[in-house]
Amino acid sequence: MNDVASDGILTREKILEAAEEVLRRFGPSKATVVDVARALGVSHGSVYRHFPSKAALRxxxxxxxxxxxxxxxxxxxxxxxxxxxxxxxxxxxxxxxxxxxxxxxxxxxxxxxxxxxxxxxxxxxxxxxxxxxxxxxxxxxxxxxxxxxxxxxxxxxxxxxxxxxxxxxxxxxxxxxxxxxxxxxxxxxxxxxxxxxxxxxxxx
Amino acid sequence: MNDVASDGILTREKILEAAEEVLRRFGPSKATVVDVARALGVSHGSVYRHFPSKAALRxxxxxxxxxxxxxxxxxxxxxxxxxxxxxxxxxxxxxxxxxxxxxxxxxxxxxxxxxxxxxxxxxxxxxxxxxxxxxxxxxxxxxxxxxxxxxxxxxxxxxxxxxxxxxxxxxxxxxxxxxxxxxxxxxxxxxxxxxxxxxxxxxx
DNA sequence: GGACTGACAGGTTTCAATATCTGTCAGTCC
DNA sequence: GGACTGACAGATATTGAAACCTGTCAGTCC
Missing domain, CATH: 1.10.357.10 (Tetracycline Repressor, domain 2)
Structure with a gap:
């Protein structure tokens, strides 16, 4: 199972984009790192490779x-x-x-x-x-x-x-x-x- | 069981005093009309004789x-x-x-x-x-x-x-x-x- | 007879059990 | 060998049942 978003490389920018979309949809109280990872077709562990914490991502x-x-x-x-x-x-x-x-x-x-x-x-x-x-x-x-x-x-x-x-x-x-x-x-x-x-x- | 606060007559003023004390102690989210009535040694129904609603009292x-x-x-x-x-x-x-x-x-x-x-x-x-x-x-x-x-x-x-x-x-x-x-x-x-x-x- | 009670219906809050989430890391896979 | 996974511990959130609250009113008691 390996389909990092559309075309293969997980970048800081892509994560930010997905995270913004998730925040916009779910709001600050419901948005989770897992949601962001899911939107990118990636495990949430990968997100933590680019951002040290949920707070930092937000x-x-x-x-x-x-x-x-x-x-x-x-x-x-x-x-x-x-x-x-x-x-x-x-x-x-x-x-x-x-x-x-x-x-x-x-x-x-x-x-x-x-x-x-x-x-x-x-x-x-x-x-x-x-x-x-x-x-x-x-x-x-x-x-x-x-x-x-x-x-x-x-x-x-x-x-x-x-x-x-x-x-x-x-x-x-x-x-x-x-x-x-x-x-x-x-x-x-x-x-x-x-x-x-x-x-x-x-x-x- | 009849002991309206200290000396017998339930006034608007007495209720306000008790309610302020209850609000001060419990805060807006926890204070209840029942608490106010209890502080006055009275049933909460009596409070509703003087104030039409909890919001009005507050x-x-x-x-x-x-x-x-x-x-x-x-x-x-x-x-x-x-x-x-x-x-x-x-x-x-x-x-x-x-x-x-x-x-x-x-x-x-x-x-x-x-x-x-x-x-x-x-x-x-x-x-x-x-x-x-x-x-x-x-x-x-x-x-x-x-x-x-x-x-x-x-x-x-x-x-x-x-x-x-x-x-x-x-x-x-x-x-x-x-x-x-x-x-x-x-x-x-x-x-x-x-x-x-x-x-x-x-x-x- | 008028101030007060207490039981009640409907709605909201609490609480504890369950599920989900965060952050980590040893291990997989190109 | 470095990006990524997936299982994990501890913390946080969700859920549904029980407890509690609001507002009402017929009835009690001086």
Whole structure:
């Protein structure tokens, strides 16, 4: 009995693909390594040759999945709009992607949420990548004078934190509320005001 | 067999007290109406004379519990500090209370969190009460010229949303992170800048 | 007569026995 | 000889029967 998937060689990539499909179908609580192996026509022992544990496999799947969020955002980061506008576009796109995934891939989204409790590393790396993107936009704005910020990195993290309700999966349940867009407008108005204010220390 | 608690009359208030104690001890998943009745030395049927359902009882307990959060904050709302300072104090106090409760009353806190999924009414009322407090502070600041905002209510809701990470129970797990205070400082700096900026439309 | 009881139906939770899963490794097979 | 298998121990999940809970109501008891 030897029929490693379609054409014979078991690669890390093939396992990841099958594992993602299994996770998508069964969800984080029901997906097993045995299922993944079965999908590949392989014994589960073989999977352990490529990944040290189920957790490592799951993390790798999610890393890939999260990378597919950050990657398209790069295009916006490198855009030519004025930085404040670009930051807003970036936030909108981020929110849109998260909401789309919460709707269309609920099982993987649930896996992502449950991950926050377990291995925080992958999640943290994802957040860091996003904040890095925001930092680049803001630094760009500072350089061209469209944004005021002492430290682009701190400002980016603060913008990310302040908009948590709109992109953090912990709030996914609230995204159905139609008032959410209005709420974002309110927060964005404050952030924009803060970032584009004519600066200088407060004067009483 | 007739020994209604200590001194004979079963009141709504006594039931609430006992129910809170039971919830505190057993948590939201294990507390039962029978437990509450047992604690009062009463049959569970009697409890249903005062509350139409277990959910209604649980909601009433939480309403009381949440009221004990908003009430002490009133003192700050009515304080004499300049509005921006008062808003900051109010936020700090709010965060402190939430964190203290998450630590000291984990079972009731868990009940509160689980409530977000079920009956949203009580939670919503609590949020509305908090936003009303923030609105009063901001309106006060607008009146005395220390805060710039077109609509105090909108600004208050936005401040509340932007600081969700620091007081929303969905983020309770992150409150242990020592970087959380620094993160709050960053967000507060933006909010303060936005609310105290010398206003006027952006001029390029 | 009105607050309280206790037995009840239908639904949910618990518990322990059974099945499945994870991670390992000696052995098979090209 | 290196990728893969399959049997294994210990841990985790599933299952079905029994126990328990919710919500109701006719009836008891001051």
């Amino acid at each position: 993390d790798a799947v999610l890393e890939r999945w999260l990378h597919r969020i950050t990657e398209p955002l790069e295009e916006i980061v490198r855009g030519r709009q004025p930085a404040p506008e670009r930051l807003r576009l970036w936030l909108e796109q981020l929110m849109a992607v998260k909401r789309r995934r919460a709707l269309n891939e609920p099982e993987l989204f649930a896996t992502y949420i449950s991950l926050a409790g377990d291995a925080r590393e992958v999640t943290k790396a994802h957040v860091d990548a996003l904040i890095d993107q925001a930092t680049r936009i803001i630094a760009d704005g500072v350089k061209s004078g469209t944004i005021m910020a002492k430290d682009a990195g701190v400002a980016a993290r603060s913008v990310f934190d302040a908009t948590a309700r709109f992109h953090n999966p912990a709030h996914a349940g609230e995204w159905a509320d139609p008032a959410i867009d209005q709420a974002f407008e309110g927060v964005w108005a404050l952030l924009k005001a803060a970032l584009t204010a004519r600066s200088g220390p407060k004067r009483r | 909601d009433a307990v939480l309403e009381r519990w949440l009221h004990r959060i908003t009430e002490p904050l009133e003192e700050i709302v009515r304080g004499r500090q300049p509005a921006p300072e008062r808003l900051r104090l109010w936020l700090e106090q709010l965060m402190a209370v939430k964190r203290r409760r998450a630590l000291n009353e984990p079972e009731l806190f868990a009940t509160y969190i689980s409530l977000a999924g079920d009956a949203r009414e009580v939670t919503k009322a609590h949020v509305d009460a908090l936003i009303d407090q923030a609105t009063r502070i901001i309106a006060d600041g607008v009146k005395s010229g220390t805060i710039m905002a077109k609509d105090a209510g909108v600004a208050a809701r936005s401040v509340f949303d932007a600081t969700a990470r620091f007081h929303n129970p969905a983020h309770a797990g992150e409150w242990a992170d020592p970087a959380i205070d620094q993160a709050f400082e960053g967000v507060w700096a933006l909010l303060k800048a936005a609310l105290t900026a010398r206003s006027g439309p952006k001029r390029r």
